[in-house]
Amino acid sequence: MPILRSNGINLQYGQQGSGEPLLLIMGITATGSVWEKHVAYWQKNFTCITLDNRGVGLSDQPEGPYTTAQMADDCAGLLDALNLPKVKVVGCSMGSTIAQQLAIRHPEKIISMVLMCPWANCDNKARATFQHMVNCKTAFAPEAFSLFIQLLIYSKSSWDEDTMFAEMAANRSLAATNEQVQSVQGLTGQAAACIQHDVLHMLPQIKQPVLVIGGKEDIFTPMWMATAVAAAIPNSELYMYDGCGHAFHWEQIADFNERINCWLLSH
Template identity: 55%
Template sequence: MPFITANGIQIYYEERGSGKPLLLIMGITAPCAVWEKHVAYWEQNYRCILFDNRGVGASEKPEGAYTTAEMADDSADLLEALNIPEAAVVGVSMGGAIALQLAIRHPDKVKAMVLMCPWASCDPRGEAIFRHMMHAKAHLRPEQFANFIQVLIFHKSTWDHGSEELSESRKQASVDESPQPLHGLEGQAHACISHNVVSQLKSINIPSLVIGGKEDIFIPEWMAREVAEGIPDCELHLYENAGHAFHWEELDDFNPRVLDWLDTNY
């Protein structure tokens, strides 16, 4: 298993494909393996670098609250350690928040950026969701916690027509041999709550695409729009009848859409 020391911790990472580097930053609770349905497509054109964020997967899981700035520095140091001076970045949810910080704190390292269901600041409702996520993790069995996350991220159409796949995912959670520890989830949730870059969005001067689902109940449409409207000349695409997991619900459109955008802007 490939590890590298970045920002003072051990980071697990993978590389897939060849070409220009593409850094993929995952969301809260999820290891980098969750990129599989996308990286299998994008690796045909790009050198994809995917990694476990601090607090999850095989990477180190320090105690205490994290910040998106700290996690952006993890990403920057990972690129540095791999001798990659600059890359395009795709970040999903918390990964989108981290990508924003990466572009703000290390602008020389980011050439283009795709932000999937991102947010620039966390409002009281958002904070309540993240705090409830911590409480749920502390008190629910793994399959029950997985069900809670599914309720947050999937649109009604997935529940109506993909319930067997959701059920199988819950079963897998119940037998996961290396689940995210509570303190790792808490560290990441605190990073999500404290994230606020609204006043800094205007300083981002790279090609950017914000993409999301119009019926996202976790990170709602207004949050995506706040990011897109704050970054100069940022493009925005919102899928109809899709939730937080729009990138799986609209997979056949999403994968080539992002690839085409990268080919044009990177």
């Protein structure tokens, strides 16, 4: 995967497909490769641009703290380097906070956005959760840290379903041999960005069409966070999956891929 210079750091990125450019911004701890099964569907209609955010994967993992504004500027620099004046955006979790800042700081670059499991500010529980994520990263073996993340993001329905349960176990085993392990320094920087993200008062500035989407059983970024974001953005709509958690886009992948594809084509 190619690497380019943006906002003072090296960013790894990828491009697949053809059509309108679609920037995909992943969440905390995750590399751009996590979009793989979504890109496989969306690349029929869009040129999908993925990246490893600052602090993870083969992008630089400098000392933090990071901010979501800084990470939005990383994305803006990537778009400039690729000569993409306007894009559609899908941001997942931390990626949704980066997308919010991208629309606030660089509105001319945004056509429309999908904000997955977003938040506009943190309460005390959210701050503690992100801090505990760093604590676990410091103390746990990779498999145990992977289990902690799975406990945060998957709903009861996934744990009860045999195929999904087996896939989660396999992914925990793979964590031990992952060559793109996130450093504690990188996670600490990203967690700081998540904790300090506070833009609720600025969201009314976003005039582009926005779809806010999530899971009603999300214990990581609860439903109140998504509804607050949707209520603050003038031209937004909200869709929440019944019985799904933070990983609703895996738990309902067929519906999600088609739903987002259709929404982006019409916005």
